[in-house]
Amino acid sequence: xxxxxxxxxxxxxxxxxxxxxxxxxxxxxxxxxxxxxxxxxxxxxxxxxxxxxxxxxxxxxxxxxxxxxxxxxxxxxxxxxxxxxxxxxxxxxxxxxxxxxxxxxxxxxxxxxxxxxxxxxxxxxxxxxxxxxxxxxxxxxxxxxxxxxxxxxxxxxxxxxxxxxxxxxxxxxxxxxxxxxxxxxxxxxxxxxxxxxxxxxxxxxxxxxxxxxxxxxxxxxxxxxxxxxxxxxxxxxxxxxxxxxxxxxxxxxxxxxxxxxxxxxxxxxxxxxxxxxxxxxxxxxxxxxxxxx
Amino acid sequence: xxxxxxxxxxxxxxxxxxxxxxxxxxxxxxxxxxxxxxxxxxxxxxxxxxxxxxxxxxxxxxxxxxxxxxxxxxxxxxxxxxxxxxxxxxxxxxxxxxxxxxxxxxxxxxxxxxxxxxxxxxxxxxxxxxxxxxxxxxxxxxxxxxxxxxxxxxxxxxxxxxxxxxxxxxxxxxxxxxxxxxxxxxxxxxxxxxxxxxxxxxxxxxxxxxxxxxxxxxxxxx
Numbered sequence: 001x002x003x004x005x006x007x008x009x010x011x012x013x014x015x016x017x018x019x020x021x022x023x024x025x026x027x028x029x030x031x032x033x034x035x036x037x038x039x040x041x042x043x044x045x046x047x048x049x050x051x052x053x054x055x056x057x058x059x060x061x062x063x064x065x066x067x068x069x070x071x072x073x074x075x076x077x078x079x080x081x082x083x084x085x086x087x088x089x090x091x092x093x094x095x096x097x098x099x100x101x102x103x104x105x106x107x108x109x110x111x112x113x114x115x116x117x118x119x120x121x122x123x124x125x126x127x128x129x130x131x132x133x134x135x136x137x138x139x140x141x142x143x144x145x146x147x148x149x150x151x152x153x154x155x156x157x158x159x160x161x162x163x164x165x166x167x168x169x170x171x172x173x174x175x176x177x178x179x180x181x182x183x184x185x186x187x188x189x190x191x192x193x194x195x196x197x198x199x200x201x202x203x204x205x206x207x208x209x210x211x212x213x214x215x216x217x218x219x220x221x222x223x224x225x226x227x228x229x230x231x232x233x234x235x236x237x238x239x240x241x242x243x244x245x246x247x248x249x250x251x252x253x254x255x256x257x258x259x260x261x262x263x264x265x266x267x268x269x270x271x272x273x274x275x276x277x278x279x280x281x282x283x284x285x286x287x288x289x290x291x292x293x
Numbered sequence: 294x295x296x297x298x299x300x301x302x303x304x305x306x307x308x309x310x311x312x313x314x315x316x317x318x319x320x321x322x323x324x325x326x327x328x329x330x331x332x333x334x335x336x337x338x339x340x341x342x343x344x345x346x347x348x349x350x351x352x353x354x355x356x357x358x359x360x361x362x363x364x365x366x367x368x369x370x371x372x373x374x375x376x377x378x379x380x381x382x383x384x385x386x387x388x389x390x391x392x393x394x395x396x397x398x399x400x401x402x403x404x405x406x407x408x409x410x411x412x413x414x415x416x417x418x419x420x421x422x423x424x425x426x427x428x429x430x431x432x433x434x435x436x437x438x439x440x441x442x443x444x445x446x447x448x449x450x451x452x453x454x455x456x457x458x459x460x461x462x463x464x465x466x467x468x469x470x471x472x473x474x475x476x477x478x479x480x481x482x483x484x485x486x487x488x489x490x491x492x493x494x495x496x497x498x499x500x501x502x503x504x505x506x507x508x509x510x511x512x513x514x515x
Contacts, residue, residue, distance in 0.1 A: 001295050027297040041298050048304045063308075065348075102307030105350060105370045110310035111301045112419045117310075120301075146297030149419070153295045159311050159418025161341040161396040167418070175300075212345025214308035265396070267344050286348065 001026055001150040005192050005246045008147060012188040019178070019188050020140035023147035042142045045109045046135060049098070049121035052108045056097025063103035065285035068215045072097035088230060091126035095119055095226040099219040111142075112149040112158045115165075115207075115214045116172035118222030120145055123176035123229050127183055137183060145179035148195055155247065156254030160207035160266040163257025169218075169225035170202030170253065174246075176225075177232035184237055194236035196246040201228045203249075204256055206264035208271025211282030217272055295421075296437070299514060303420045305364040311397050312342065312349030315416025317369065318513040319399060320358020322424055322436050323412045325510035327405035330360050330381060334403050337388040340396035342416075355399065356383055363513075364420070395423075408506075422513070430472055430481040436513035438467050438485035443498060443507035447473055447480045455498065459486065462494045479505065 001023075002008040012022045028035045055061070059073025075093035083089040099118035102108045108117045124141050127133065149158065152171045157163035177198035178191040186194065202225070210216045242249075263270030272278050305314035324330065336355055338346050346352055350369065357372035358364075360381060368375060376383055390398055395415035402411045413426040424434035427442060434440050445451050452471060459466060465487040473480040490509055498507045 001297055023297055030294060031296065031298075038298065042301060045301050045304060064350075105307050105313075105367075107304060107365055107367065108307055109302055109304050110314060110420050113310040114305060114307050114313065115309055117307075142301050143297065146300045149300035150295040150297055153300065153419060153421075157418060158300075159397070159416075161311060162418060209345075209348075211348050212341075213348035214312075262396075266341050269344075 001030060002147060003151060003154040005148065005151050005195060008151070009188040009192050018140070018144070018182055019147060019191055020144040020182055023143040027146070039139050042139045043135070045111070045142060046138055048107060048109050050125060052098045052101045052106065053094045053121055053125055055106060056101045057093060061100050061104040061106070063100070063213070063215045064105065065211070065213055065215060067210065067213065067281065067285055068103050068219045069100050071219070072100055087126050087130035090129070091122045091226050091230060092223045094126050095122035095222040096219055098122060099222040103215045103219060111145070112152070112171050112175065113160070113168045115160055115218050116168035116222065116225065119169060119172035119225040119229060120176045120179070122222070122226045123180050124183065127180055133183060141179040141183045144182045144191065145175040148175045148178045151247070152250050155250045157257055162265065163254065164205055164260050164264050165207040165221060166202045166205040166253050167257055168207065169221045170199060170205050173202055173225040173229040173232070174199040176229035177236070180229060180233045181236050184233060186237055190236045192246045193241045194232045196242040196244060196249045197235050197240070198229050198232035199246065199249045199253060200242065200244070201232070203253055206260065206271045207266040208264060208273045209266065209268060210273050210278045211286050212266065212268040213285070296514070299419060299421055303364050305420065306367055306369045309349040310420040311416040311418050312346060312351045313354045313369070314364040314420040315397065315422050316342070316351045316354035316399070317358040317362065317364040318420065318422045318436055319401070319414040319416065320355040321361065321363065321513050322414060322422070322434065322510050323401045323403060324359050324361060326410035326412055326427065326442070326508050327403045327408045328508055329405060330379065331403040331405045332380065332382060334359055334381065334383045334401060335386065336383060337386045337400040339388055339390045339394055339398040339400070342397050342399055343387040352385055355401070356381065427481070430474070432470070432481070432483050434483060434510060436510065438487065439489050439512045440510040441484040441486065441490060441495070441498065441507060442510060443482050444505045445480050445482065446503040446505070447477050448503050451480065451503065454501065455482065455484070458497055459484070459494065462490070462497065464488050464490050464494060
């Protein structure tokens with residue numbers, strides 16, 4: 001798979017194909033499998049993603065600690081805000097839904113990770129619902145997202161323990177922004193700018209879950225990650241470009257991750273986890289988990 | 294090499310791809326080293342695994358892997374209770390491995406019958422894992438392939454013999470790495486292969502008089 005988004009965009013432009021097709025052909029070539037088989041694996045991922053969205057939107061799940069759950073449904077049935085009846089609000093609900101399923105030890109697709117698993121299905125299935133895109137279009141979008149994620153894995157990291165939340169929901173926002181831009185008809189260059197625009201907005205984001213549980217703030221960071229992805233898609237589709245190439249923004253994310261204090265890398269030693277309330281809740285909830293409640 | 298399917302995947306039980314799915318995969322690989330569900334397991338957690346493992350179900354996921362449950366198996370949630378019913382005697386400890394060790398690392402010591410094995414592995418994020426040490430030998434096993442690991446006396450022609458034996462069984466070698474601690478000492482071979490090597494393949498390798506032991510680690514990626 002590609003290690004540089006610039007190289008991928010150059011090749012896609014040269015051949016006059018979208019990034020998703022380039023991603024599928026490259027993966028098929030790497031693995032010595034036909035494109036059809038790669039699409040089949042992605043089709044199963046899509047099915048699980050849709051299942052997780054639907055499951056979470058029912059609103060009856062609670063996490064192991066009881067800290068999160070039920071908020072996705074509030075965006076469906078709760079009072080209206082400025083984004084009422086827009087795909088934006090629907091996508092926020094979907095992001096919370098998937099992450100609530102994850103926190104309840106339900107089945108999800110780690111894309112790129114479980115902690116950031118809500119962003120990509122929310123943005124892609126939300127846009128597909130609003131625009132009547134079919135499953136084949138969604139599978140293409142997942143392939144494009146996979147290429148972007150692979151570049152991030154090669155150049156930086158996809159692990160909160162290594163790079164903070166910028167490597168999880170941040171990377172997910174970059175993937176969703178790029179894939180969503182292609183789905184909306186953007187060119188490979190626009191996809192690259194969307195990735196850079198999303199990723200720049202999450203630089204420095206720490207991984208600070210209460211008690212180390214993938215619950216709080218993770219569930220909400222998936223919703224805000226999806227919001228950043230949507231902002232990036234909107235800007236890229238409007239023709240806005242970002243002066244620093246996506247590869248260099250990704251490199252920067254990796255550098256920041258390496259320099260990030262260990263307290264901010266999934267150890268529950270800093271950030272929101274270390275606030276007085278964060279510590280108290282973690283203490284109470286972990287005791288609850290040990291009791292098996 | 295990063296695969297697109299590792300990025301859009303795995304399909305897994307939450308909540309953490311590194312601390313739940315990756316941990317489960319490490320357990321699955323370790324299980325291969327004793328050829329089945331161990332009777333006893335000492336699991337030493339390092340770094341972030343030690344600090345936040347419990348909340349992520351890392352303990353449940355490793356034990357689930359040791360019992361052969363895959364990362365999308367919803368029995369992971371109840372793995373500790375199931376282990377007790379199945380007679381898997383597990384023990385968790387917190388440890389500090391060397392400072393180069395990845396923050397999500399674990400050392401697992403297993404016993405099954407008269408076989409014991411020790412393995413160190415880490416979870417790299419997005420569900421990708423790497424086994425870094427087996428029985429004191431440094432290795433790099435990703436679990437992206439079916440992998441045969443074996444210890445043999447350091448004799449001439451051992452690689453050629455193993456390669457031709459695999460070829461006869463219709464198995465294509467993807468990578469092969471040989472390490473030894475000293476000249477004439479035991480040689481440790483890690484062979485990643487494209488096709489699934491059946492029990493008979495392993496038995497053919499074990500039948501070689503200079504092979505001390507050989508095990509198969511099943512592929513854990515999509």
